[in-house]
Amino acid sequence: MTDPAAWPDAYGDRLFRYALSRLRDARAAEELVQETLVTAFRSRDRFQGASSELTWMTGILRNKIFEHLRRQAKEAALGAVDDGAREDGLFAEDGHWTKSGAPADWGGEPAKAAESAEFAAALRACLDALTPAVAQAFVLREMEGLGPAACAEALGVPSNHLAVLLYRARMRLRRCLERSWFAPEPAR
Amino acid sequence: MKLLPDCRDMSSRLSEARDSGRALTLGERLHLLMCAWCRRFRVQLDVLGLAAARAPEGGPSLSAEAKARIRRALGA
Numbered sequence: 001m002t003d004p005a006a007w008p009d010a011y012g013d014r015l016f017r018y019a020l021s022r023l024r025d026a027r028a029a030e031e032l033v034q035e036t037l038v039t040a041f042r043s044r045d046r047f048q049g050a051s052s053e054l055t056w057m058t059g060i061l062r063n064k065i066f067e068h069l070r071r072q073a074k075e076a077a078l079g080a081v082d083d084g085a086r087e088d089g090l091f092a093e094d095g096h097w098t099k100s101g102a103p104a105d106w107g108g109e110p111a112k113a114a115e116s117a118e119f120a121a122a123l124r125a126c127l128d129a130l131t132p133a134v135a136q137a138f139v140l141r142e143m144e145g146l147g148p149a150a151c152a153e154a155l156g157v158p159s160n161h162l163a164v165l166l167y168r169a170r171m172r173l174r175r176c177l178e179r180s181w182f183a184p185e186p187a188r
Numbered sequence: 189m190k191l192l193p194d195c196r197d198m199s200s201r202l203s204e205a206r207d208s209g210r211a212l213t214l215g216e217r218l219h220l221l222m223c224a225w226c227r228r229f230r231v232q233l234d235v236l237g238l239a240a241a242r243a244p245e246g247g248p249s250l251s252a253e254a255k256a257r258i259r260r261a262l263g264a
């Protein structure tokens with residue numbers, strides 16, 4: 001095991017980015033990185049060396065992120081109600097996409113678009129614009145790759161509500177990205 | 189009763205099917221065959237998922253103050 005004094009420099013940035021991409025709150029991300037390294041330090045006897053130190057620490061950080069999101073979800077449940085009104089205008093009376101709401105062509109190769117670091121940055125910015133419960137559902141499901149049942153449990157919502165949260169997240173993210181990322185450069 | 193799901197139905201069903209991993213129904217598959225917009229929507233869901241699953245690269249770093257604070261917390 002490496003010298004713990006070297007951990008902040010060796011792992012701090014990567015752990016911080018990981019946390020920040022999921023929490024969207026630099027202060028909370030910083031705190032969780034600190035807690036993670038302290039936990040790693042205290043339980044260093046249990047580090048098996050089967051994985052890299054970074055992988056091991058990321059596992060600890062992940063659990064701290066879940067705890068944090070669960071706490072936040074409880075608080076958010078008492079706060080703002082998200083009524084889904086923002087999906088208005090996407091569909092016409094007859095249930096078809098409206099002209100302004102219709103999905104644009106993001107290119108034939110999904111993997112290619114998703115690979116760009118700039119796209120990832122645009123996605124993060126769009127994630128910031130979501131209400132907390134909606135963003136958390138997306139983070140746990142798509143970023144952390146938790147199964148739907150585990151997501152619902154982590155957020156303390158029934159599974160049908162999780163489906164609504166995920167739907168809203170995806171609808172709003174795609175809309176936001178169409179405006180910020182896929183929109184043609186305005187003519188000057 | 190509607191014979192086929194409309195685009196509004198499709199948008200929520202494609203989202204739900206992505207999570208449940210279920211196969212699409214015949215009606216849903218027929219809608220996709222006929223509707224380029226919903227096909228695009230489905231690609232968009234994949235792009236969102238793929239981009240989200242990627243590890244973040246670059247971006248902000250942990251501040252020097254935070255690193256110093258953590259070093260102190262580690263007793264180093």
Ligand SMILES: [Zn+2]
Pocket residue numbers: 194195198219223225226227
């Ligand atoms: Zn359609």
